[in-house]
Amino acid sequence: xxxxxxxxxxxxxxxxxxxxxxxxxxxxxxxxxxxxxxxxxxxxxxxxxxxxxxxxxxxxxxxxxxxxxxxxxxxxxxxxxxxxxxxxxxxxxxxxxxxxxxxxxxxxxxxxxxxxx
Amino acid sequence: xxxxxxxxxxxxxxxxxxxxxxxxxxxxxxxxxxxxxxxxxxxxxxxxxxxxxxxxxxxxxxxxxxxxxxxxxxxxxxxxxxxxxxxxxxxxxxxxxxxxxxxxxxxxxxx
Numbered sequence: 751x752x753x754x755x756x757x758x759x760x761x762x763x764x765x766x767x768x769x770x771x772x773x774x775x776x777x778x779x780x781x782x783x784x785x786x787x788x789x790x791x792x793x794x795x796x797x798x799x800x801x802x803x804x805x806x807x808x809x810x811x812x813x814x815x816x817x818x819x820x821x822x823x824x825x826x827x828x829x830x831x832x833x834x835x836x837x838x839x840x841x842x843x844x845x846x847x848x849x850x851x852x853x854x855x856x857x858x859x860x861x862x863x864x865x866x867x
Numbered sequence: 868x869x870x871x872x873x874x875x876x877x878x879x880x881x882x883x884x885x886x887x888x889x890x891x892x893x894x895x896x897x898x899x900x901x902x903x904x905x906x907x908x909x910x911x912x913x914x915x916x917x918x919x920x921x922x923x924x925x926x927x928x929x930x931x932x933x934x935x936x937x938x939x940x941x942x943x944x945x946x947x948x949x950x951x952x953x954x955x956x957x958x959x960x961x962x963x964x965x966x967x968x969x970x971x972x973x974x975x976x977x978x
Contacts, residue, residue, distance in 0.1 A: 759907075782965055793871075793957055793969035794910075801965070840909065844965055852917065853898050853961045854925070857910040 752777045754843045756858035763831045763865055771826040771861050773841030782844035783824045784855060785815055787837050794840060800824060811835070831865045838862050869894050871970035873958050878975045880945070880952065888943045888973045890958035896968075898961040899941040903927060903954045904972075910957065916941055945975060953977045 753776045763769045775781055782801050786794040798809025805817045815826045826839060838860050845854040874889045892899065898917045902910040912925030916935040930949025935941055945952045955974050959967040 784966060786969075791955075791972070791974070793873075793971045794959075794967075796966050796968065799964065799966055852915065852923070853965060853967075854900070854912055854915060855967055857902075859907065859909045 752843050752845050752856050754783075754841050754856055754858045756839075756841055756861045758861050759859075760862045760864060763863070765833050765865050765867050766830050769828050769831040769835070769863065769865070771839050771841075771863060773824045773826065773858060775822050775824060775841075775843050777843055781824075783815075783817065784842040784844075785809065785813070785824075785826050786840045786842065786857075787811075788840065788860075789837050797826070797839075831863075833865050833867055836863055836865045871958055871960060871968055873956075873970035873973050876971065876973060878973060880975060880977050882977060883947045885944055885946050886975065888945070888956055888958075888975070890941045890943065890970060891939055892941075892960045892968075893939065894960055894962070894968060895938070896960035896962065897938070899935070900959045900961070900967065901925075901931075901933065901941070901943045902957045902959065904957060905954050913943065913956075 755774050784799045785797040788794045798807050800807045800817045808814045840860050841858040842855040845856050872891045880886045900915040901913040904910050911927050914933040916922035932944045957972050959969045
């Protein structure tokens, strides 16, 4: 069964410093991976995705993620954090089952990013 | 603007009542999804629909029902059989590249 794990409940970083939010996955075959951000009492906003191609994926708001097949990881990164980046971040993997591609996403538990001035 | 519209944003329900959450999209997407979000548990899939007049149970479908009579609409009914309905409910539709587009959510509280 496909799964995704976010090992950190919370990440704290000072404004201007680089940030990393970790994600590891377990899938059969090639993974389709996604990152989303959620602000309080709001829906999820799509940040970026990896389907194929370059291992470094660039997304919205200056975020990027590095796909590492050998370590089965897809960590979210940003070179210089902003206070406004403080939010809840979700990693997700597309589910695959016997009925084919249903497009379902399996989400990690989420990581709260706190950027302090 | 194109997107997913969920209503109401906040809803209060007495025990024993059914309530229906609305989800409408104007993105012309075929597939739509309902997720439930609880603190510390991420998102869990309730129901999904890949095409009009067809839908499948997700991981936590018990106590919920859906319909998909129109491409644009995918309402979710939380029935009295759902033992712990207080949660944040998120509707989404799927784009061509596989990413999901989410609405702003509906927060249901059982009094």
